[in-house]
Amino acid sequence: MNRYFYYLILLNMLVNVFMYVPSILIRERFDGAVLALPLGVLIGTIFLFLFVFSINKFPKLGLPEIIEHTPKVFRNIFLFFFALIWFFAGSITLLAFNNVIIRFINPDITGFNMISAFLVLIIMLLSLLRSDKILYTLEIIFILNLPLILIIMLQAYTNNYLTIDSVLEVGTHLFEVPSLSAIAAASFVFSGYANLVIFNRVFKEKINWKLLWIIPIVGFINLITSVLIPIGFWGADGVGDLTYPWIATSDALRIEFGPIERLTTIFILLYVSVATISTVVHWHVALEILKSIFHVKKFKQKKKTIFTWVILVIFGVGVILLEMNIKENTIFRFGEAWLNIRLFSEAFLIILMVLLSRRKKNGT
Amino acid sequence: MGLRYVKIFLVMLLILLSTTACGYKDIDKRSFVLTIAVDKGQEKKYKVMLKIAIPSSDVRGQKPEFIISEQESDTITDAIRMIKTKVDKELDFSHAKSIIFGEEIVAKDVSPLLDWFIRRRDIQKIAWVGIGSPTAESIITIKRKIERLPSNALFMSFGQTGTESVYIVSEFLFDFRKRITEKGLDPILPILEPKSTFFQINKAAVFGDKKLKITLSEDETKILNMLLQRVNKADIEVKKEDTEEPFFFVSAEGINSGIEIHSSDKVEVKIKMQGVIEEAVVEVSEENLKKYKKLAEEQFKEKVLSLLWKFQEEEVDPVGFGLLYRAKSFDKDDWEQWQKLYPNVKFDVQVELQLHGTGLLK
Incomplete structure (x- = not known):
């Protein structure tokens, strides 16, 4: 089961394009984004190691079970807050790629119709699949998509029109103090481990320590790619004008003798599946946390199903309301705020987990 | 129980998917x-x-x-x-x-x-x-x-x-x-x-x-293309010493160029290539290959230099010397510095041609 842990981390690394991570870092490319990259890697790695260390003390338990014995009020507020965080994580991805799809694939459709089409698929997956099945789905999607994503990356790195000097010019702004948003954005690529708060329930064994060192390296390469490649293609000065740097960058790639010359089409279609499964994973965590707050396990079968559906409908309506009421630019600011809140709540989660794991060690 | 919901969902999915088709116009x-x-x-x-x-x-x-x-x-x-x-x-x-x-x-x-x-x-x-x-x-x-x-x-x-x-x-x-x-x-x-x-x-x-x-001009375009590393094959005309008469042509390949700025007043341009003589207007001989190589290198260097001087005179920079300077300098005002430096910067062009032979004819 151990490989599924890496899939969860990889998922966040891939989906950062739709979480506005490149946009935020590119906006601050001359004021500290460069230093934010290693800082983000450092913070993300520390969080990752502490979290894995603590959760290994609680095999087969999710966060709700781990904090079972804390005061009830604290437990409920804490869990509800985290459910909200995870719900918004899924929502922002969904809203952002809904926006991209409308703009690039089907410009004449209304936002409501498009997002409903995605919602039906996502809610269906959520209502049918248990935690372990979601991990299997994740694996299948990766097996289908990763080779193509790697081909796109290879095309980007070997392109003649990639200006290395522009990338280096941004690199020379290393000694600037990064802003909070930049650090929060950079550390996001590592936070896939946090999904373990629910998925640890289905992990049969502890997370293996031996391979963990690979994550900071892959994460760093991933961050560099998602920030610096758009700069190399669109120039250090011109890249700031782009609303979706990665969509524009994929539009600058071509495979001359490929079945489809313009790579952006393939890129968007690949990312539809990655973004969809990411929303499913995040919402599944939110759903399971909510279930634990109300102790749904003790309910009867019929009541259980009704509860799940009520939550899912609330999720769906919530996201539709967001879609109808906020515009492109607001989603961006919303996403940025979410990233900042996420950094702090993640720190809080880590502290709590470390304390609980220490207590367990002392107690037993 | 679950199956009924699946059926309902599939129907809903179909309906929704069909609405997306309204957005498209047929080919x-x-x-x-x-x-x-x-x-x-x-x-x-x-x-x-x-x-x-x-x-x-x-x-x-x-x-x-x-x-x-x-x-x-x-x-x-x-x-x-x-x-x-x-x-x-x-x-x-x-x-x-x-x-x-x-x-x-x-x-x-x-x-x-x-x-x-x-x-x-x-x-x-x-x-x-x-x-x-x-x-x-x-x-x-x-x-x-x-x-x-x-x-x-x-x-x-x-x-x-x-x-x-x-x-x-x-x-x-x-x-x-x-x-x-x-x-x-x-x-x-x-x-x-x-x-x-x-x-x-x-x-x-x-x-x-x-x-x-x-x-x-055509020739300048060719040199620019070589400086930008957009081509790796080109033909180079070599004239007889001190005359305007064409002497021979070199078909060069494996063209590799690089620019470097080490000090603030000098730009180094290096061009490496290898080739054979493609067409000799006047008779050439294999023994003098070293002489031809030198002649070709010198004449090509002159051409590159005159193009770079032209750019400098008009204050344009298609090769990206300014960007290279910015990429190397950690100063915040590096662009302003370069704008002052560029009109007086010196160019050091080094051409290295490996002349392999005289083609199929001796």
């Missing part, structure tokens, strides 16, 4: 734009021309059929909207793989013109950009005899899939914009000239201050 209700050309208008600011392909059922033995729809307007959006009223089908820009600007229009600042092309989602950022001389119209109205599909000749010459020429500087739309916005890297565009039933591309235009500044 026979679309007219595909292949080339977008913009000239200076006679009354208004722009004259926008769209080359639209007429699809035919039989590909073989057919002449390329196209129509050109044009409209004068002050903005491109308005021009496109007016063209829509003349064409009965939905305009589709997904196959617009080349964009031609008239010579007059690039004599002024091009960035407002470019805005529409970058902002629109359906314009490919990998479209080729070129300058039509004297007008863009003269280029897109040409009916080439050897062209099987309309506008295909343009795509073939820029893409280097068909002809491979060292005189064509192929520019993508995204690269053109990068060069416009980037400080220390100036835009270049190929110039297309009409010749009765075809067009010729062998010159390049260099932009400064976002507008056309100098036009390069």
